[in-house]
Amino acid sequence: CANAGIEAILGDVSGVKVGDKFNFRVELHLIGLHRPFRNGIDFVRRGNTIIATSIVASGGYDDYTKENGDVLYYSGQGGNPSAKTLFPEDQKLERGNLSLKNSMDEKTPVRVIRGLKDMKDTKGKMVHTFSYHGLYKVEDFWQVRGPHGNVVFRFRLRRTQGQPRLGPCLTYHQL
Amino acid sequence: CANAGIEAILGDVSGVKVGDKFNFRVELHLIGLHRPFRNGIDFVRRGNTIIATSIVASGGYDDYTKENGDVLYYSGQGGNPSAKTLFPEDQKLERGNLSLKNSMDEKTPVRVIRGLKDMKDTKGKMVHTFSYHGLYKVEDFWQVRGPHGNVVFRFRLRRTQGQPRLGPCLTYHQL
């Protein structure tokens, strides 16, 4: 693991092109596109604040895209039941959520990786594929009441112009 | 992921040599050496029973080796606290534990992968390395009371003769 412990990169990652595909989160980690193995939001400390560097819209959450994929609505993190807190709780503006807010304030680019559930060839098994969709910027965020009754953040990101067109756009309905 | 959903292999895996090293569990999965991402015991269904194919002695458990590494004592699985069962429970002779017992009865080979905690070069960070140690056979198993008061299985495996010597032997004290 040559890349262990590297600092998160803000913006483009050398050698990674829009449309590049990956099979496992560990691959995103190895090339520095998105370091955490499970966390959907990666960020880096800059001065006194934390700034989001990349997100993974992996599916299964209440995210969705519109307008040919240029706009992505992304749900915040946290509030999930755990061994300690057995019930959903309101998300807080901390960690990844805070880093996305700060990214909005500072107008810094956020790499977006989208997950796609594919049908495996032989068996009818579903497999995940990850695809790099390029740089976005956080435009706005607000709070909504999630399907479990707790308050969750909703971020709106817009894809930066001038990047290579994406292929046939994945349409996420309640991705 | 070309290897998704493959059936576990009993015995040698083509192309994998004793001493081969890996950085992530996902690599063991990809080459078919050990399929589960987290589970320490892999097994395959054979007729009416399940037979262990490989184990990962990753460290952190109460495993240890003796006699220049030819004998490995390996702890069973299960009984850990979860969200449902908040306290340790006695391990049961099922799943992986049962597959190891059946492997003993049928004298089938078990691949052993050992984990080694290494000191990362630059930072003082600990990283995990996995090393294929070859084929073993389950000789015996019994129950002991674990450090948390619950009953756990202890398996004794012996390395099959005639395999390439291992390098300087890792000595696990309470691995």
Added chain:
DNA sequence: TAGACGTAGA
């Protein structure tokens, strides 16, 4: 649907 010797980073 749940359980499992995962991983990194805060």
Added chain:
DNA sequence: TCTACGTCTA
């Protein structure tokens, strides 16, 4: 120590 859009097989 804990959280986190993991990922498999049974």
